[in-house]
Amino acid sequence: MANDAFDDVFTANAEYARRFRLAGLEPVAARGLALVTCMDSRIEPLDMLGLRPGDAKILRNAGARVTDDTLRTLVLAVYLLGVDRVLVLPHTRCKMASVASDDEVHRTIADQYGVDTRSLEFHTVQDQRATLLHDLERIRHHPLLPDGLAVAGAIYDVDTGRVAPVAE
Template structure:
């Protein structure tokens, strides 16, 4: 469902989420929670809806800063956010956590995704970089190094990677 030509949203398009929020707000209990990461953790993971970041790592609201994007990739925006999280929001360690059966790790490169979207929807997305890579461990190693060697992040910042298995719920450290 998309906006109309004049930019308006079709009536009722978001009623389900706003109604759910009204119920949520009735028992809301996080007022006054500090904006810092109480456990010092920044988690970079995928936007995949099969991932429940807090539950899978034994965290509760306020424990971590969670950054999500397609493929759990360390993009320039991820680095910008990590710099802010380290210096202003109490982050003192970073976990990069891609997952099994990820669409972004199942194609050899961005061209495949661009072609698919062009063929199926008639939309040219070549102005975007999707950061796809079918070598998931290689991409993870690259992303870890981007953080470890970023000039604005502290030397020695603990950074590690793991893979989340969407079929078992287990997190496997990679040793990278």
Template sequence: MNSAFDDLYTANADYAAGFGHTGLKPVAARGLALVTCMDSRIDPLPALGLQTGDAKILRNAGGRVTDEVLRTLVLAAYLLEVDRVLVMPHTRCKMASVSGDAEVHDLIEREHGVDTRSLAFGADNDQMGALRRDVERIRHHPLLPRELPVAGVVYDVDTGRIEPADV
């Protein structure tokens, strides 16, 4: 085993010793799919009053609705009892602090010498506009149920509060 992960292996052994989630069904018990950012300042379950098993959590840089997120939402809606979707980007997000992907590519190449132009990051400094477009992508996806409720909120990493967005 790689020693860079020893702390995680030890922590998992402690966690598994008191594991209490045996028998949970693989569905979203509260019918929620949450699309949010990978930012480690976000602890989505307690932030929304949820428990393990209540929701399907989809995380990526910026909390963007990508083709992969849409594919996963289709599966979740039809096979995992998801009946509502919340899209939750956050304040002080790196992906919303730059003008777009070109700036991210330039920054990575300048600071690390790696050309990432083959990747789409979805960076957009118009966070509300991006949220609006992401919510609309879900609402109008031809394979998702027409009646699927979709909402957007912004999570404040400094207060823990969510602010519903008019989307």
């Protein structure tokens, strides 16, 4: 049996399952979109972009970074799941953009919790726009992704709900 700490989510899931309507939905991205965004709970990827379940592949991580794992997932999404365009979408007031460095995150966790996290890379962001442009180039120049893959970047404002495309 599950730990009591999860009773709320399992109860909510039982209600969700009673009204579940996505059976039979194909696993491909119906609108050909892969969205790389942050794990921040203030982001509602489907609603904010006018999408519905099945329209896009959504990849989330701290800071909306294009990591090696993100690239691995995009390769699968492009070749096996109908993705033909990628939007990288970090957001305002992101914790990963509010710290000076990975070293600062390591120190904070060590000081506050006594846990040594130096085996991890947190991919903190010193300049959000420059980092976004760098991450877009990682996608565009990845040798396993097709030439001509449509790639764009934008920043989501968590206070207004607006998505602002980033000019390159």
